[in-house]
Amino acid sequence: MPDIDLGHTLGPLHHPGLSKERIAAYLQAAQFTGSFFYDLTFARSVGYRGIIVPGPLLAALVEQFLRRELPGWEMERVSTTLRVPTVTGDPLLFHGAVTERHETPRGSRIVCDVVIGHRDADNALTATATLRRAR
Numbered sequence: 001m002p003d004i005d006l007g008h009t010l011g012p013l014h015h016p017g018l019s020k021e022r023i024a025a026y027l028q029a030a031q032f033t034g035s036f037f038y039d040l041t042f043a044r045s046v047g048y049r050g051i052i053v054p055g056p057l058l059a060a061l062v063e064q065f066l067r068r069e070l071p072g073w074e075m076e077r078v079s080t081t082l083r084v085p086t087v088t089g090d091p092l093l094f095h096g097a098v099t100e101r102h103e104t105p106r107g108s109r110i111v112c113d114v115v116i117g118h119r120d121a122d123n124a125l126t127a128t129a130t131l132r133r134a135r
Contacts, residue, residue: 004098004110010069011095015061017118018053020088026057050087055125058086062114062127065094073110073131080127090118096127108133 020038027037035042036052043051059080066075086092096114103109109132116125 013094015092078129
């Protein structure tokens, strides 16, 4: 398994965006509510340009991206900041970098910054994740 150094880049990964059907399946599985997540008329009536992608679903996509980019590393934690709404069909661009690296007696630990951008914002979501790899 190759070593990961400070400054190692992640991505870019282009994602076609999420459909309202995928969001509906997520909402049902998560027992999540909120009309702007499934009702276009309601979402527009409160000022959104379309059906909103739930933040936890975007966070799950960040985790998938990190697992793809950093095989063999285990997620310890991830925190996200939603900067602007992501709407169904928005093409997504994932990218990031390793911003910290620490060696401990129990193994290596890295911190990564990840950004999801789309047509309305370069930084629609920002995330910081800590991952570890045991010796």
